Amino acid sequence: ARVGEACDSKQHFASRHFSLLMSGLQQRHEADGAPSEPRLALAKLIVTAMAWLSCSSGIIIINRYILTELQFGYPMALSALGQLVSCVVALIICDVFKMVPLVEIDMEYFLQRIAPVGAAHGIGLWVSNQLYLLLTVSFIEMARSLMPLFTVLALWAAKVEIPTNEHIQAVSLTGVGCGISAYGEVALSSLGLIFLAANFAIEAGRMVMLQFLMQGHNMNPWQTLKLMSLPAGGMLVLMTLIVESKEMATKNADAIVLANWPAFVAAGTLGLCVNILGNLIIKLSNATSVKLLAAVRGPMVVVSGVVLFSETVTGIQLFGYSLALAAFVWYNVLAAKSLLKRLET
Numbered sequence: 028a029r030v031g032e033a034c035d036s037k038q039h040f041a042s043r044h045f046s047l048l049m050s051g052l053q054q055r056h057e058a059d060g061a062p063s064e065p066r067l068a069l070a071k072l073i074v075t076a077m078a079w080l081s082c083s084s085g086i087i088i089i090n091r092y093i094l095t096e097l098q099f100g101y102p103m104a105l106s107a108l109g110q111l112v113s114c115v116v117a118l119i120i121c122d123v124f125k126m127v128p129l130v131e132i133d134m135e136y137f138l139q140r141i142a143p144v145g146a147a148h149g150i151g152l153w154v155s156n157q158l159y160l161l162l163t164v165s166f167i168e169m170a171r172s173l174m175p176l177f178t179v180l181a182l183w184a185a186k187v188e189i190p191t192n193e194h195i196q197a198v199s200l201t202g203v204g205c206g207i208s209a210y211g212e213v214a215l216s217s218l219g220l221i222f223l224a225a226n227f228a229i230e231a232g233r234m235v236m237l238q239f240l241m242q243g244h245n246m247n248p249w250q251t252l253k254l255m256s257l258p259a260g261g262m263l264v265l266m267t268l269i270v271e272s273k274e275m276a277t278k279n280a281d282a283i284v285l286a287n288w289p290a291f292v293a294a295g296t297l298g299l300c301v302n303i304l305g306n307l308i309i310k311l312s313n314a315t316s317v318k319l320l321a322a323v324r325g326p327m328v329v330v331s332g333v334v335l336f337s338e339t340v341t342g343i344q345l346f347g348y349s350l351a352l353a354a355f356v357w358y359n360v361l362a363a364k365s366l367l368k369r370l371e372t
Contacts, residue, residue: 072308079304084324086297087168091159091332093290099283101275102156103267108291109298110149110260116299117253127247132254144236145258151229153263154222161219164332165340168324169208169348170223174230181231197358204351208344248306256302 086109093099120126132141158167179190179198190198246254275281284291329340329348 075304075307079301079308080324082297082300082304084328086294086301087164087328089290089294089297090156091164093287093294094156094159097283097287097290099280100160101267101271101280102160103153103263103271104275104280105294106149106152106156107260107263107267108295109302110152110256110263112295113252113299113302114256114260117249117256117303120249121247121253127249129250130246137254140236141254142258144233145255146262147229147233147236148255149259149262149266151226151233152259153266154226154229157222158219158226161216161222163339165329166208166215166344167223168328168332169344169351170205174227177227177231181228181235191361193361194358197354197361200354201351201358204347204349204354207347207350248303248310251306252302 090105093105094102099105121129179194183190332340
């Protein structure tokens with residue numbers, strides 16, 4: 028009987044969550060001035076989410092291939108490629124063909140809010156690509172389940188959200204799982220762990236700044252991409268010129284690009300797709316949806332690392348990752364319950 032009650036409770040919670048999701052999609056759709064079609068909006072969200080999963084997994088694999096298999100050891104330049112492609116395409120769509128409505132943004136707002144977020148995003152992309160030179164794809168993706176801990180700390184430090192005891196327990200369990208995964212990693216690098224922690228800290232800070240950025244503005248995803256990719260690409264180009272350009276010229280890095288141009292075209296194209304699809308998901312739903320999708324992507328990328336790059340995943344790692352993934356799901360269930368309570372009151 029208790030099992031039946033538990034199942035009924037879960038079904039009731041899922042039903043209420045789905046109803047509120049549909050209601051939220053309907054309100055967002057109506058706010059955009061379109062007819063009330065929440066089911067159509069949900070269908071768009073699902074299709075967009077599936078496309079994001081494919082593209083984000085693809086860009087991780089292609090970047091790892093370029094940096095290690097092609098021996099193009101310049102993560103700053105590779106990161107700049109995706110941002111520059113995104114910036115150019117967004118500029119053409121927004122300013123040349125004027126295909127989307129634009130929100131007026133003054134220079135002060137751009138410099139104070141948008142530029143810091145974009146610059147942080149650019150640095151985070153470089154750190155993320157640098158990881159592929161230091162750690163295995165499988166371990167990196169396992170460790171990314173630790174991201175909620177850094178996000179909770181950043182939101183608490185910025186006084187945006189105060190975590191409950193259950194939230195703290197969930198993210199702590201995630202940390203334990205990631206610690207077990209690290210213990211079982213056969214190719215662990217101290218420098219790689221430092222870059223991994225830096226990547227988490229930068230991304231958590233960027234999410235907090237992005238939350239402040241989006242307050243009071245309902246930008247089209249293409250305009251958001253244009254405004255974000257401009258400072259991100261600029262920061263990465265500057266870093267490339269200062270740090271990597273001399274070595275690239277000495278070692279004829281352009282020869283690697285010319286000989287393997289389809290891989291670089293794919294990297295730039297996938298970077299554009301991930302950026303615009305991520306913005307579109309946030310517009311159709313919220314930033315939490317992207318975080319949930321990243322958790323779904325994790326096992327796919329871990330398997331890809333083993334199959335494509337012959338990476339070793341130990342039993343201890345799988346146990347730790349499973350524990351971290353379960354805690355991550357728990358954390359998001361708690362977040363969903365908190366959202367339900369706020370909406371009901």
